[in-house]
Amino acid sequence: MLKTPERVPFRLTRDIIDGMGITGVEGVFRRCCEETLSVMRTNKEALLTIVEVFIHDPLYKWALSPLKALQRQKETEDYDGVNLEGLQEEFEGNKDAARALMRVKQKLDGYEGVR
Incomplete structure (x- = not known):
């Protein structure tokens, strides 16, 4: 936040x-x-199976939408002049979940690639 x-x-x-x-x-x-x-x-397969469950869980949020993040920041800080309506866009958590799962697979396979 x-x-x-x-x-x-x-x-x-x-x-x-x-x-x-x-x-x-x-x-x-x-x-x-x-x-x-x-x-x-x-135990890579077991670990990935556990992490993969979160991709399909509709109640789990992988990341905050830009709008929610700014709203939470505004609660903790005084944010003057920021237009929150301009950041209202469709936010897909499953893309973040798939990206996180791919990164975990890469690390378990020993790839040190750039994000």
Whole structure:
């Protein structure tokens, strides 16, 4: 709901790295990440089946429409001079869901492609 939304889901800051001890990210943290990814890749089909359910769920919203996002921003900030009616457009959440599922498949397959 921020004016400029946060795009980074997780920040590995120096404070977090310092808390990992002398090995930092090259010790237990790295091994845990590698093992987690290995387990996810081994069970890729089950994981994708679970995520795929959300594509067909009419009650789940993958993203906010531009109108809803601005309305929520307006609730938290004072937004002067913004025309909300101009942003009323058809919004399809299933396209966002399909894009998210494709990105998950790419990550599980090991592709580092550009979004």
